[in-house]
Amino acid sequence: MLTKLTKKTMAAMAVAAAALTGTVAPAAADYPEKPITMVIPFSAGGSHDLNGRVITSILPSYLNQAVIVRLTPGAGAQKGAQEVANAPADGYTLLFTHNYADQLQQYVDKLPYDPLEDFVTVARVNYAPAAVAVQADSPYQTFEDLVEASKANPGKIRMAHSGNWGAFFVPAAQMMTALDMQWNLVPYQGGGPALQALLSGDADVTMGFPSSLASHVEAGTVRILATAGEERMFDDVPTFAEVGVEGDIGFMHRVVLAPADTPENALTILRDAFSKLAEDQTFANMMGRLGENIEVLGAEEYDAMRAGQSKAYKELVEKLTSQ
The missing domain is CATH 3.40.190.150 (Bordetella uptake gene, domain 1)
Structure with a gap:
């Protein structure tokens, strides 16, 4: 693999050669x-x-x-x-x-x-604001329910995410720090597989963005508990700030x-x-x-x-x- 210096040097040589020969790259x-x-x-x-x-x-x-x-x-x-x-x-x-x-x-x-x-x-x-999502028949009816269960059972709530230090891992880590709770963060190769883990029952909670969650919310298979952003995306769903997670988090x-x-x-x-x-x-x-x-x-x-x-x-x- 060429180093950055080599690639840039070769690029410069190619430009110089083109100038000398009068040719122009297609x-x-x-x-x-x-x-x-x-x-x-x-x-x-x-x-x-x-x-x-x-x-x-x-x-x-x-x-x-x-x-x-x-x-x-x-x-x-x-x-x-x-x-x-x-x-x-x-x-x-x-x-x-x-x-x-x-x-x-x-x-x-x-x-x-x-x-x-x-x-x-x-x-x-x-850009897209992340949303905390559970199955529609989850025992966690609200974000507060989820937090309460997480604190009562540290590390027992399985949170499917799209990969370590990715778009869902980071806000999840920030939430755990802000709310003094612990989830079992389970990595998947992307938001799609993480959502499938929730739908199949392999995870208790995940995060998602409007494009991946909208059809499931409309179909009544997924419930949103909280969303990033200064304003509510749904009238009856609180923002991260409203549930005690302050700061510019959860945006992709x-x-x-x-x-x-x-x-x-x-x-x-x-x-x-x-x-x-x-x-x-x-x-x-x-x-x-x-x-x-x-x-x-x-x-x-x-x-x-x-x-x-x-x-x-x-x-x-x-x-x-x-x-």
Whole structure:
């Protein structure tokens, strides 16, 4: 595997060679000339998979090329991220990930890539507030019921999550700290498998996002006990803050990244396509049916957030691992 220095050196040599010979890389002139692959480093059935299917059904309208989803779960999203980091920086391989996998993972694992050096932001598509969910026939009718049972039986409540230090593990750990309770945190390879664990009875509680929970809530198989956010998502369901878990927790930002050194013209075309996607009424309708918002942020704005996330997650990991 090429080191970052080697990749950047070779990229510079290629540019210099093109200048000397008067040639221009095809990607720079005619991008995109072939289908684009969007790697999702999570399992089927989770919110990224569902959101990704909607995105890739509309985005080709603005790129004149197909956008193909490839699910590459494993190692807490590291497998898919490494695949994209090692891919040619030509705009044809993108990563659809989230803030925890992107910026927090580096503080708990030695990664084979550098999140800020090896990737560049294309766009943040939206964000989603996590919800604590149980089966509809669960004995825990309210979040307070769940907390009371958790305190009475430390470590007995099985909480299915999407992977260590992921989008559900982190708010679960923060909840346990804030409320002085203990769950048995059971990792699964993504939000989809974690939800299936709840539905099959292998777990007592899990977390989810609107796109993955909405149909189950509507079908009457899942009940929401609490949600992240300043405002209630449901009239009769409290927010995390209302149940005693303060702070900016439980939010997942869905972001599209590209390998570093992707040509600027390719990034401009991709970013323009996502900007148009945000105004697309069909996209809005499809996302609405998933229960998801559309909050596209440009690269510059989200990059400022990434830097802040990196600092905050470093402090969070230090706090949680010191206890």
